[in-house]
Amino acid sequence: xxxxxxxxxxxxxxxAWKMAQSHQxxxxxxxxGNPGTAEFGINVPISVNNFKGLKALAIEKNIxxxxxxxxxxxxxxxYDFFNEDxxxxxxxxxxxxxxxxxxxxxxxxxxxFMQRHQIPTAAYAEFTIENYxxxxxxxKAHPLPIVxxxxxxxxGKGVIIAMTRQEALxxxxxxxxxxxxxxxxxxxxxxxFLEGIEVSVFALTDGHHYQIIGHAKDYKxxxxxxxxxxxxxxxxxxxxxxxxAPFMQKVEATIIAPTIKGIKxxxxxxxxxxFFGLMNCGGNPYVIEYNCRLGDPETEVILPRLQTDLVSLLxxxxxxxxxxxxxxxxxxxxATVMAVSGGYPGSYQKNIPITGIELAAALPEIxxxxxxxxxxxxxxxxxxxxxxxxxxSGNTLKNAVINAQKALSNIQFEGMYFRKDIGYEFP
Ligand code: AMP
Ligand code: GLY
Numbered sequence: 313x314x315x316x317x318x319x320x321x322x323x324x325x326x327x328a329w330k331m332a333q334s335h336q337x338x339x340x341x342x343x344x345g346n347p348g349t350a351e352f353g354i355n356v357p358i359s360v361n362n363f364k365g366l367k368a369l370a371i372e373k374n375i376x377x378x379x380x381x382x383x384x385x386x387x388x389x390x391y392d393f394f395n396e397d398x399x400x401x402x403x404x405x406x407x408x409x410x411x412x413x414x415x416x417x418x419x420x421x422x423x424x425f426m427q428r429h430q431i432p433t434a435a436y437a438e439f440t441i442e443n444y445x446x447x448x449x450x451x452k453a454h455p456l457p458i459v460x461x462x463x464x465x466x467x468g469k470g471v472i473i474a475m476t477r478q479e480a481l482x483x484x485x486x487x488x489x490x491x492x493x494x495x496x497x498x499x500x501x502x503x504x505f506l507e508g509i510e511v512s513v514f515a516l517t518d519g520h521h522y523q524i525i526g527h528a529k530d531y532k533x534x535x536x537x538x539x540x541x542x543x544x545x546x547x548x549x550x551x552x553x554x555x556x557a558p559f560m561q562k563v564e565a566t567i568i569a570p571t572i573k574g575i576k577x578x579x580x581x582x583x584x585x586x587f588f589g590l591m592n593c594g595g596n597p598y599v600i601e602y603n604c605r606l607g608d609p610e611t612e613v614i615l616p617r618l619q620t621d622l623v624s625l626l627x628x629x630x631x632x633x634x635x636x637x638x639x640x641x642x643x644x645x646x647a648t649v650m651a652v653s654g655g656y657p658g659s660y661q662k663n664i665p666i667t668g669i670e671l672a673a674a675l676p677e678i679x680x681x682x683x684x685x686x687x688x689x690x691x692x693x694x695x696x697x698x699x700x701x702x703x704x705s706g707n708t709l710k711n712a713v714i715n716a717q718k719a720l721s722n723i724q725f726e727g728m729y730f731r732k733d734i735g736y737e738f739p
Pocket of ligand 1: 434459461468471473503504505506507510589600601
């Protein structure tokens with residue numbers, strides 16, 4: 313079948329790589345893609361929110377399967393846009409309807425959902441400008457630290473962990489009165505701080521059934537030892553040693569199964585990936601957030617680890633056979649290490665030539681997945697903060713990380729930085 317992947321990051325490069333291996337895939341298109349995705353399909357310069365352009369492409373190329381990478385088009389209703397038009401309604405679009413995508417697009421929606429279905433999550437309250445004064449009182453009585461979240465999508469910047477009440481009050485005012493994140497912060501969720509280790513679990517659902525397809529630990533801070541500013545993710549490991557069978561049974565019984573049951577009972581139209589952002593609090597998992605897509609860079613370890621054919625797996629969401637799929641994993645450990653532009657997550661330069669990708673990619677067990685890259689006069693150059701990530705497997709997690717770092721040492725661009733301690737806590 314002909315496939316369209318929407319997005320242009322490392323996640324989409326990994327999806328293209330994995331789907332190209334399937335005997336079921338014919339032509340693969342990526343919109344807009346990057347130089348990495350171009351190895352596995354045809355890049356088409358249509359942006360992820362240009363629904364009309366994407367629909368015209370899908371019709372012209374007889375696309376039967378669409379995988380939507382990032383959250384924004386999902387929250388903006390791309391599933392419904394294709395589903396409501398008879399010309400494209402038969403296309404299997406992987407991603408929830410706009411209504412169901414509120415599980416990611418609105419913190420208040422997801423909190424209400426979890427409360428209705430008794431899914432463990434941090435205690436919370438929500439405020440708008442209407443009950444602003446109550447919010448001030450709530451903050452003054454709240455134990456520290458205090459977590460404040462803009463309700464809507466705020467490009468990963470809408471969460472503040474305030475260490476003092478003054479900081480919480482200031483952020484509260486900035487979000488609600490000063491409209492710091494525009495419409496996204498017209499509602500604010502204030503949450504209990506959860507102490508623990510953050511992990512990501514991924515499932516695929518057809519809205520009734522689900523399969524768990526992997527889990528990972530993401531290293532979000534820019535600095536070694538988990539210090540400094542938050543980033544989109546500096547590296548990942550999978551499997552995570554403490555996410556053993558008893559822990560995963562708890563995750564499934566208390567979080568995944570009730571979430572899918574809730575989706576079904578509420579009639580939410582959801583055919584796609586569910587990303588459970590969890591906190592492991594002393595062995596008990598709590599939901600920090602839902603995302604309605606795969607993670608990045610989590611995808612760069614979970615798909616290499618997944619041995620099941622991805623195209624058949626995705627097709628199973630459309631023909632009622634998801635329950636029958638046999639999920640199989642590679643026995644090795646996987647790690648990915650992200651190389652970023654100098655200055656990231658602050659300001660950084662772009663259009664810097666990158667060398668050594670082919671050299672690194674030729675090494676055994678190594679995949680180089682490109683994220684913020686582009687072509688400039690036939691050279692691959694930097695185009696973003698997170699530039700590329702190198703994934704490796706190994707018989708131990710440590711070996712996987714060492715392999716990835718060795719491969720990465722072949723790659724160079726001016727200002728390149730990567731964390732040398734991914735997986736540090738797992739000797
Ligand atoms: P979110 O956008 O909800 O994932 O929040 C961004 C980050 O803030 C998360 O990845 C966590 O590291 C942190 N965070 C969010 N909510 C909480 C919480 N209730 N307790 C502790 N940390 C949190
Ligand atoms: N790595 C976290 C995310 O994709 O949101």
